[in-house]
Amino acid sequence: MIISALLRLLALLAVFVCSAVLPGQAEPGSLPPMRAGQLSVSGLSSGGYMAVQFEVAFSASVMGAGIVAGGPYFCARGNLGTAVTVCSCTTGLPWCGVSPGGTNVSSLADITNRNAAGDRIDATSNLAGHRIWLFSGRWDTVVPTAVMNDLQDYYRFYVPPENIRYRTHRSAEHAMPTDFFGNQCSVLGSPYINNCGLDAAGELLGWIYGALNPKNGNTPAGRFVEFSQDEFLPDARSHGMAATGFLYVPPGCEGDGAECRLHVAFHGCKQNADFVGDAYMRNAGYNGWADTNRILVLYPQAATTFSNPNGCWDWWSYDDRSYAERSGRQMRAVKRMTERLTGQP
Template sequence: MRPPRRSHRLLHVLILIVLIGAALLLLPLQAQLPALPAMKAGDVSVSGLSSGGYMAVQYSVAYSASVKGAGIVAGGPYGCSRGNVDTATTVCSCTGFGTCQVRAGGTNVPQLTALTDQYAAAGSIDPTSNLAAQRIFLFSGTADTVVPQAVMNDLASYYRHYMASDNISYSKDIAAQHAMPTDSFGSACGTLGSPYINNCGYDAAGRLLHWIYAGLAPRSASAPAGRLLEFDQAQYLPDPTSHGMAASGFLYVPPACEGSGSSSPGQGCKLHVAFHGCKQDARSVGDKFILNSGYVAWADSNRILLLFPQAAPLFPLANPNACWDWFNYDDANFARKNGRQMAAVQRMVQRLTGGGAPPPNTPPPGDVVCFTASNADHVSAGRAYDRFFFAYAQGSGQSMGLDSFFVRSSLRRTAPDNYVVVGSCP
């Protein structure tokens, strides 16, 4: 058989391209992610595993005026990393390439409480006096090789500096590896690996919720009855994937929190924020942390809204494992109220507890909106970020030139965490 002539082959290719294009036109467009609904929940609490545990500690301390309690599984004291990745991976955990240096008292709790007091005095976190009213639940497995028990013991000492021991429940006698312990789902209790949920015959989610919220009803024995909503996180942090957060987060709404008649959505409900651990985001493990870590059954029977904000990998080296920022991989203010991830989650919480509008598009009247400084100072203040020695305006991503003390730029804030380059400030 003779091969088709070249002109025929070209015609066949053109016809194929036209057919593929027509088929693509018939595909539905990807729907835009919905906004987080306005709700009026109360009694805010937080919890988390691993980097999520560190994030829960940061949040409970920085926003102590509005947090009822916290549950920490395999985390450590506030500010433990001092913003240094080597300290984070050798002193506060055993996750680095060097020799693990975790030891009793190794995080230097007196130094960390002094740092906390310094931040509070400067107004960059809420007054530490609020911590005395919080309820704190801690869990550390004796077999945890990632955040060994010595780090959690220091966390208990840190909290005891600010509150009575009676406010702290510390479980540390189960041979669990580094994972979220449950009594019905996951790998064997001593397993280290994805999805970092282990069946240890211990319901950590239920225990911590019971400790924070006294008098809960028994958990639901039925399949989840509520609504799981995926929402747009970019409303709370512009360009979130450039700062270690995913484009979307998740909210679980029990039927009793939907609102009906004269009742507003979320009214009379509690709000619990659950921070996943490294490699435990939805991109990595699907909905396993959301639906199988134990929270949902308690939410259904106790009118608890569950907020699951999502971190994301930040390549190439800054944050490949979708950890939360507890060691300054994106933001020098990572542990303070104006830290990018911290402030983003706080805005989500405000949306779910205040029932108001999404974050405003313009700064408050009279607020400072224009800044002239060196590019290095802009980066240090969080108005810009560094990529390979060059500075870029936070939010807009506009290039500002070298990240240096010798190069000066003017930035105008047009929205929370969004700056544009201007010629000069008035």
């Protein structure tokens, strides 16, 4: 036990020392104040769970979400054991407790309603106007389709069926699906982006925002801004967020970004800049659509901690018991970033 803990600590130190800043990046500055609108979110894996809880908690500010391999709001119930056996299959053991209906969606809806009644999250009535895009790979061994089916059932408590689009792929593993970059579709491995001939980023953005202009390609024409996340969460790394995050600014959104939209893309575990460099930011598929549709893309960054060695977002309370509420540290930090970019107080 002691040896295992020491090895894990050494691994964390190695990641921190070697990969704290992307190669070629200058010292991070401040996130620029802008006046974008139409806030939406998406995410993969732990980023999918983060996107769900962010959308539900701040439903008055968000208009829609795209979830790839995530699960219902508060699925883990603040318990790591539940997170890795009921809401995902991440124990490393040859068995998993995931089963159809296993997350108990009705009880999660009850918790959601109590949180809203206690003013810990926004009113659930806001969700009725949201647009939801869901994706599950039938070969996903980390967040099996049964969990995503429960997520669809959860959303049906609040969102009209016609506002929910649910896509599956018969041979997709646990990864962000693209039509131009990544491993083979059935592969589980870094950078957890797979070429499945399916443009998930384009589909989810189009479902949330409506018809989009065609993308010009997959090489970003805009620029990345590296900014300090410590401004939004002091000593961010100790709370599971990296010291820096990234904003993609397409050509049409220079200046104050007025009349531009804002999308927040939450990466998955082992997918932040420490683990995969700029692979997710450049190749998850968002930027080409951002270039032709005036969409700012915020790429906040999670980080490794001793209790979170894979750099996941906090969706089971590794840092904060209020992790799924408006007052959650990571939740509040990202919300403040979006307020800076939308000009909201």
